[in-house]
Amino acid sequence: MSIRLTSSAPSPSLPSRRELQEVPHPSLSFFPSRRSFTRCQAKKKDNTSFTDRILDYIEGGPKLRRWYGAPDLLPKDGSGKEAQEDDSSDGEEIRDAVLVTDGESEMGQMVILLLIVKRVRIKALVKDKRAALDAFGTYVEPVAGDANEKSFLKKALKGVNSIIYTEHDGFLSKVKDWRGIEHIVMLSQLAVYRGSTGLQAMINGSLKKIAERDEELVISSGIPYTIIRTGSLQSTPGGQQGFSFEEGVAEKERMSKEDAARICTEALGTVPRKGLIVEVANGEEQVPDWKAWFEEQLKIAEQQQ
Numbered sequence: 593m594s595i596r597l598t599s600s601a602p603s604p605s606l607p608s609r610r611e612l613q614e615v616p617h618p619s620l621s622f623f624p625s626r627r628s629f630t631r632c633q634a635k636k637k638d639n640t641s642f643t644d645r646i647l648d649y650i651e652g653g654p655k656l657r658r659w660y661g662a663p664d665l666l667p668k669d670g671s672g673k674e675a676q677e678d679d680s681s682d683g684e685e686i687r688d689a690v691l692v693t694d695g696e697s698e699m700g701q702m703v704i705l706l707l708i709v710k711r712v713r714i715k716a717l718v719k720d721k722r723a724a725l726d727a728f729g730t731y732v733e734p735v736a737g738d739a740n741e742k743s744f745l746k747k748a749l750k751g752v753n754s755i756i757y758t759e760h761d762g763f764l765s766k767v768k769d770w771r772g773i774e775h776i777v778m779l780s781q782l783a784v785y786r787g788s789t790g791l792q793a794m795i796n797g798s799l800k801k802i803a804e805r806d807e808e809l810v811i812s813s814g815i816p817y818t819i820i821r822t823g824s825l826q827s828t829p830g831g832q833q834g835f836s837f838e839e840g841v842a843e844k845e846r847m848s849k850e851d852a853a854r855i856c857t858e859a860l861g862t863v864p865r866k867g868l869i870v871e872v873a874n875g876e877e878q879v880p881d882w883k884a885w886f887e888e889q890l891k892i893a894e895q896q897q
Contacts, residue, residue: 687753687772689713690860694759695724695734699779699825702853703756704732710857715752717763739766749773756856757810760802764809775863776810776817777856783821783871787843811867818859818886823847823873830854836875845873858882864890 690707694700695716707714708731715733718724724734737744745767754775757764764776785800810817823845830850851874861883868890879885 685751685772687751687774689715689733689751690754690756691748691752692716693755693757693763694761695732696720697759698827699758699849699853701727702850703758703856704728706853706857708732712860713751715748717748739763745769754860756860757806758853758856760799760806762802762806764806764813770813770815773815775860776813776815777859778806778810778817778819779852779856780807780819780821781825782807783840783842784824816864817867818862818864819867819869820852820855820859821869821871822852822855825849825852833874834876834878836873836877837871838875839871841873841875842871845875847873855882859886862886862890864893868893 690712692700692703692707692714695704695718700716704714704716708728713733714731715735716724716728717739718734718736721734721736724732728734735744735748737747739745739748739762746769749767749769749772753772754777755764755773757776757778759779760781780803782800782803785796785803788796788800807819810819821842823842824847826846826848828848828850830848830853833848833851835851836845852872855870855872859882868886870889
């Protein structure tokens with residue numbers, strides 16, 4: 593994976609603080625390679641990770657790093673964090689983490705970086721723990737293993753109170769014990785698959801079944817859920833367009849991946865009593881306050897029940 597900041601004028605390196613003033617809301621673009629991370633090598637005299645430098649750029653300097661979930665450096669293999677978790681297993685469990693179920697996907701990495709800026713404790717399912725630590729440092733607690741093993745599921749969900757499900761990868765079907773989980777946010781492409789026609793409908797047939805299964809699992813879990821059904825996801829900069837929430841819009845229109853990731857992270861702030869399903873694509877409507885918007889949608893949904 594590589595991460596770069598894009599503005600109206602391309603630059604081979606991180607922009608200066610003067611440029612930052614001219615571009616108050618730079619977008620983050622992600623370029624995954626075969627669903628794996630690309631290590632970012634730092635100079636010998638500068639051990640600051642690439643993620644740290646991005647956060648320094650966005651948030652105003654290295655002194656603020658302690659505000660973003662990484663007050664202490666851990667061993668590269670993450671063993672220090674696991675040891676801390678094992679030591680606290682006998683005591684009362686603190687559940688304050690968000691689990692991103694596919695930390696190596698493009699969407700998962702976008703969600704992770706947005707959560708870092710929100711100062712959220714993050715756990716992420718990955719295949720390559722070392723690469724995840726190189727990419728995100730101690731801002732993320734990577735978890736690797738076999739989802740078919742009960743011990744792995746227990747480790748992955750330890751300390752977690754919310755889940756952001758970014759890919760229809762089957763992880764939720766492995767979970768049998770939902771205790772302690774208070775909110776599931778799912779990014780779904782079901783509307784896109786249902787709206788496919790002709791040859792594309794045949795290609796998306798199996799994906800449609802998987803997406804339907806995942807949504808049914810979440811709805812029947814008994815856990816408060818927010819399902820974000822987006823238009824066809826596009827690798828375009830976020831924050832450039834508004835939104836459309838009209839019924840059926842997700843079947844026909846498109847959606848920036850960056851905007852979709854932002855909506856998923858904003859949905860965490862409003863937990864439904866039971867569940868909420870939202871359709872969204874890029875459009876003209878502006879949403880200045882996502883918390884207020886989600887609260888309004890919950891009121892509408894409750895009135896319709």
